[in-house]
Amino acid sequence: MSTRFVLASASPARLKTLRAAGIEPEVIVSGVDEDNVTAENPGELARLLAVLKARAVVANLTDHATVLGCDSVLEFDGVAYGKPGTPEVARERWRMMRGRRGVLHTGHCLFDTSSKQEIRELASTEVQFADLTDEEIDAYVETGEPLVVAGSFTVDGLGGPFVTAIEGDYHNVVGLSLPLLRRMLIEVGISWPELWRSQKPFRYDESVASTYDETRGGPARAAAAARAVDDLLRCPAAPAGASAGAQRVLELAVGTGIVGAELVALGNLVHGFDLSTAMLRRANVRLPGHVAAADATRLPVADRRCDAVVAVWLLHLLDDSEPVIAEVARVLRTDGVFVTTTEKSDAGRYADGRGPDDTRSQDALAHLVAVASRHGLVLDGATSFVGPTRNTDEVPIYPVVRFRRT
CATH class of the missing domain: 3.40.50.150 (Vaccinia Virus protein VP39)
Structure with a gap:
């Protein structure tokens, strides 16, 4: 029996990461209002948002599925930074971040409706940022990319040259940790190969x-x-x-x-x-x-x-x-x-x-x-x-x- 695997996230980077690993998820956007959620620390905030996203999607399902919710925040000096939203905020963030290290937290929540199991995990990766000039910051912000991503940067897009080092899981910085997800799936009785595409391509000979x-x-x-x-x-x-x-x-x-x-x-x-x-x-x-x-x-x-x-x-x-x-x-x-x-x-x-x-x-x-x-x-x-x-x-x-x- 095939597994219905649902990604409770609108993130193109997370979808791309799963596809590159051989998984084609069904995407259902949760609609959770991230701005009104608070927690004791940035890591717990990322995990809580992931849980809320997964539960919101599960609540509207009409049949069984395995649902993955994810959310990422960047921590600097104990403060959580999500999507900046405006160019002004993005510029201010980058002037604070340049030449420094931050921690990218990604919360993961896997909810399997068949077994009624909910697994909540957090993956954290240290990120070293380049010492950008004001001109580089302005040019990057003008692309629009940092406005719509957690922490105002990407490692797999236009922001890649501005990340000089990471300590931890690269994919976690992109949006989800593949090794962590594999372990979570095993806990609910699903092996990674089960999620690989079973549909064989149609070819004319x-x-x-x-x-x-x-x-x-x-x-x-x-x-x-x-x-x-x-x-x-x-x-x-x-x-x-x-x-x-x-x-x-x-x-x-x-x-x-x-x-x-x-x-x-x-x-x-x-x-x-x-x-x-x-x-x-x-x-x-x-x-x-x-x-x-x-x-x-x-x-x-x-x-x-x-x-x-x-x-x-x-x-x-x-x-x-x-x-x-x-x-x-x-x-x-x-x-x-x-x-x-x-x-x-x-x-x-x-x-x-x-x-x-x-x-x-x-x-x-x-x-x-x-x-x-x-x-x-x-x-x-x-x-x-x-x-x-x-x-x-x-x-x-x-x-x-x-x-x-x-």
Whole structure:
């Protein structure tokens, strides 16, 4: 039986740390008001906040799960420092911190609803800060990064060059201690490998790739799909006919590149990822130098770097589409768009004025809307196209939808 593992934190760094260690958690933000919580000392404050986050999420669960709550504070001279919030506070903090040592405390609370166990732990790491100049502090604060992280710094981001040494667990400074979490999981009867991804990537081999285009509608269907996608890539406020060609489009499961090449012909710059070597060989002919092997749940792209992500006929192949949607949300800039095909039989329901069926597959619209909303993606556009498939007389309608990153 698989373990439902929930991260009760909105921290991108914690999510990234878990993903790098092979765990894809379900993220549920607790909503705890951190500013109104007090404790005897900074370490106890971090632990208490972690407990409150975990309990807040557990209180709203409808089925069993193992929930991890975390919170970090930086201690200087016995005082706890969380997120500064404003540039003025961040500058003042850094002038106090530069050239000195502080202690980064991260509270961990693991709540396993099946065994009704709650484990509370604290990990603490000493951090030595560089002796920054006022100009360096001003430049760092202007990036915005120190405003939204505990202690006004990161060790895995733009603040990395300003941390000269750490004594303790590096990952604890990032946001959670992986060795500590492993020990906590063992206490509730869960081994670390149980949380590694069990879903095997879907790949097309050579026998499928060699006939893929001709058995799935060929250039005509690809061109129709590309036109529908291109319509949704355009800015809603732009004049009719204006192209979004200036955007760089990331296509997931690029396949043979047949749709991507059509998108390029419409003025888009397309970079494609796929897991199938056989498909990528063909895609590289159509999109030379712009395709690479990558898992759609672990894209080699930094946070908030993409204007647009496209997935055509991908989500229905998955056992669980949420990890892909979460990864799309991670790489999209604010107001960036995710354009994807949805379950084609939904089109008939729309035509009849009925809502989508929420019991269908991983690309069913109701399912996508619910999952996307958990990751900051809002449905804000839709279209459709028609095209032949698999050399039959069927001419299905393919819905295409657009989600915008908030």
